[in-house]
Amino acid sequence: MATNILILSAGTRNKVVQAFKKELAHNGKVFATDCSNIGPAIYDADEAIIVPKIKDPFYIDEILGVCKKNNINGVFSLIDPELSLLAENADRFTEAGVTPIVSSYELCETSLDKYRMYEMLVKLGIPTAKCYLSMEDFETAQAAGEVDFPVFVKPRNGSASININAVESKEMLIALFHDFDDLIIQEYMRGQEYGADVYIDLISGKCTDIFLKEKIKMRAGETDKSVSVKDERLFKQIASFVEIVGYRGMIDIDLFYDNATDIWYLSEVNPRFGGGYPHAYACGVNFPRCIINNLNGRENPVNIGDYQEGVYMMKYNELCILPEDKLAK
Amino acid sequence: MATNILILSAGTRNKVVQAFKKELAHNGKVFATDCSNIGPAIYDADEAIIVPKIKDPFYIDEILGVCKKNNINGVFSLIDPELSLLAENADRFTEAGVTPIVSSYELCETSLDKYRMYEMLVKLGIPTAKCYLSMEDFETAQAAGEVDFPVFVKPRNGSASININAVESKEMLIALFHDFDDLIIQEYMRGQEYGADVYIDLISGKCTDIFLKEKIKMRAGETDKSVSVKDERLFKQIASFVEIVGYRGMIDIDLFYDNATDIWYLSEVNPRFGGGYPHAYACGVNFPRCIINNLNGRENPVNIGDYQEGVYMMKYNELCILPEDKLAK
Numbered sequence: 001m002a003t004n005i006l007i008l009s010a011g012t013r014n015k016v017v018q019a020f021k022k023e024l025a026h027n028g029k030v031f032a033t034d035c036s037n038i039g040p041a042i043y044d045a046d047e048a049i050i051v052p053k054i055k056d057p058f059y060i061d062e063i064l065g066v067c068k069k070n071n072i073n074g075v076f077s078l079i080d081p082e083l084s085l086l087a088e089n090a091d092r093f094t095e096a097g098v099t100p101i102v103s104s105y106e107l108c109e110t111s112l113d114k115y116r117m118y119e120m121l122v123k124l125g126i127p128t129a130k131c132y133l134s135m136e137d138f139e140t141a142q143a144a145g146e147v148d149f150p151v152f153v154k155p156r157n158g159s160a161s162i163n164i165n166a167v168e169s170k171e172m173l174i175a176l177f178h179d180f181d182d183l184i185i186q187e188y189m190r191g192q193e194y195g196a197d198v199y200i201d202l203i204s205g206k207c208t209d210i211f212l213k214e215k216i217k218m219r220a221g222e223t224d225k226s227v228s229v230k231d232e233r234l235f236k237q238i239a240s241f242v243e244i245v246g247y248r249g250m251i252d253i254d255l256f257y258d259n260a261t262d263i264w265y266l267s268e269v270n271p272r273f274g275g276g277y278p279h280a281y282a283c284g285v286n287f288p289r290c291i292i293n294n295l296n297g298r299e300n301p302v303n304i305g306d307y308q309e310g311v312y313m314m315k316y317n318e319l320c321i322l323p324e325d326k327l328a329k
Numbered sequence: 330m331a332t333n334i335l336i337l338s339a340g341t342r343n344k345v346v347q348a349f350k351k352e353l354a355h356n357g358k359v360f361a362t363d364c365s366n367i368g369p370a371i372y373d374a375d376e377a378i379i380v381p382k383i384k385d386p387f388y389i390d391e392i393l394g395v396c397k398k399n400n401i402n403g404v405f406s407l408i409d410p411e412l413s414l415l416a417e418n419a420d421r422f423t424e425a426g427v428t429p430i431v432s433s434y435e436l437c438e439t440s441l442d443k444y445r446m447y448e449m450l451v452k453l454g455i456p457t458a459k460c461y462l463s464m465e466d467f468e469t470a471q472a473a474g475e476v477d478f479p480v481f482v483k484p485r486n487g488s489a490s491i492n493i494n495a496v497e498s499k500e501m502l503i504a505l506f507h508d509f510d511d512l513i514i515q516e517y518m519r520g521q522e523y524g525a526d527v528y529i530d531l532i533s534g535k536c537t538d539i540f541l542k543e544k545i546k547m548r549a550g551e552t553d554k555s556v557s558v559k560d561e562r563l564f565k566q567i568a569s570f571v572e573i574v575g576y577r578g579m580i581d582i583d584l585f586y587d588n589a590t591d592i593w594y595l596s597e598v599n600p601r602f603g604g605g606y607p608h609a610y611a612c613g614v615n616f617p618r619c620i621i622n623n624l625n626g627r628e629n630p631v632n633i634g635d636y637q638e639g640v641y642m643m644k645y646n647e648l649c650i651l652p653e654d655k656l657a658k
Contacts, residue, residue, distance in 0.1 A: 175504035220549035314369035318647035
């Protein structure tokens with residue numbers, strides 16, 4: 001049976017679009033949307049569709065229209081602000097015969113709010129970086145010897161980074177809180193940074209796949225170079241965590257490993273394809289295949305850690321070049 | 330005659346390596362170096378060569394050795410800190426029969442020091458953003474009504490960006506000068522940003538090619554999306570400037586256009602391939618061909634503005650995937 005996939009807000013995620021094209025081959029089509037006709041990824045799909053911005057009141061109606069017109073079987077988004085929107089309207093998609101590949105609304109909201117996430121992790125007893133909502137809270141904790149500079153300062157919501165890796169001084173802290181709203185202060189994690197690409201079966205709710213990579217170099221908040229690794233103990237911890245909390249589909253987890261204490265810290269969960277997922281795909285950890293199986297009523301077998309270690313991923317810039325008259329309308 | 334090219338510090342500039350490979354076809358080889366074996370661009374060359382860091386005292390000896398061993402005809406670097414080094418040792422390369430494709434030492438030093446560049450542009454009467462070396466100088470100018478927030482704050486040397494686009498407050502200015510050394514404060518340019526890829530013939534010293542693009546979106550200090558445009562008046566201004574100052578080979582110029590006053594402002598010159606050059610190459614503005622011609626004793630004809638307008642460039646991430654045992658040694 002043909003499977004048609006709709007990828008929302010495709011942006012610059014060409015590799016994800018390409019992966020679905022490859023997996024579907026001639027057995028289904030990939031449709032990709034963007035609100036801009038100069039987002040390159042839509043041009044790698046079978047069909048590029050320009051849609052309104054996600055804040056448009058008729059956005060979901062428009063997307064449902066696209067689904068009906070193209071016999072879409074499954075839909076997902078590649079950007080954070082759309083995850084809750086898709087989850088909130090999950091019933092409307094299901095009623096139209098379309099599976100929204102996303103976690104629950106509540107879980108999307110928690111995952112994208114760094115302070116709510118912190119509170120949830122603390123409640124579950126999962127090690128994570130200490131987190132403060134105000135300069136006063138931070139200074140109280142600092143006086144008590146709980147935390148000290150450097151610290152991370154990030155917007156409480158959203159993945160947009162202020163692009164200062166580590167805040168070293170009270171002067172910078174004051175300036176950031178003066179210039180920006182809704183910041184959080186996070187304990188600086190000194191360990192090695194890792195990322196995990198995780199799939200939770202849409203039918204069984206079981207964690208079926210995990211790909212773990214050591215991050216070697218970051219650039220503009222994204223993993224620029226990484227190498228595949230394995231850790232059986234962490235695999236068990238991740239599988240247990242995502243199943244208890246109830247994530248669904250593909251998610252991306254940021255972690256730190258502290259060598260001195262032999263503890264894994266969980267720092268963030270993005271309930272969508274992570275920017276580094278193409279590394280996992282290149283190593284044979286095939287989430288598009290998992291999704292296509294699920295959309296066709298097939299459970300995926302548990303297959304955690306089925307890839308080669310020591311495989312390096314290095315990103316570089318590729319170009320999509322199009323004259324004005326070839327841009328999507 | 331076969332032409333062999335050596336590309337130093339290739340890093341993630343795969344598209345530049347690929348362009349030379351394509352232009353040389355079977356009539357020469359491309360060699361590329363990096364101090365790291367997880368820089369992806371070296372793997373697109375005919376031969377990937379791991380070399381010491383540029384600060385190593387024997388670095389130039391090592392590169393000269395690579396040139397001799399591989400009958401290299403021309404050499405250039407893709408990173409700023411290496412330009413002056415190459416220019417300083419130009420004679421050693423020339424004596425070995427290798428053409429260093431780089432501007433003079435003095436001009437590299439000036440171009441990479443934002444304050445010296447500002448002084449040179451002012452002296453030449455070329456419009457540019459006002460520039461201050463200290464908070465005191467800025468505040469004096471601010472009190473005199475010459476300049477006001479927002480401002481750009483950048484390291485005086487080097488292309489590394491502090492990643493704050495515009496500084497809006499005195500608090501942030503204080504924090505930045507507290508945390509970082511050798512900063513400059515630049516007037517915030519409100520105009521549209523443009524980039525020009527320019528070639529100055531190594532033999533005739535004439536400006537032979539200019540590709541102008543409107544920058545649509547920046548990401549981590551690099552042009553992420555751009556569109557080709559033309560402006561005959563600016564072409565003349567650029568050709569005159571680069572010939573008077575004496576640049577050589579491929580350079581990259583950052584510009585702002587102020588619609589209200591109809592003035593072009595020159596903001597920066599990088600005397601090397603710019604990060605956005607592959608857009609020019611895709612539009613047929615062929616610097617590798619110019620270089621190969623020059624290395625073979627042929628002058629290039631003046632051919633400014635020979636490309637199509639309205640061609641869009643959109644960057645996305647491509648991956649180089651290699652298992653540990655396939656990395657260069």
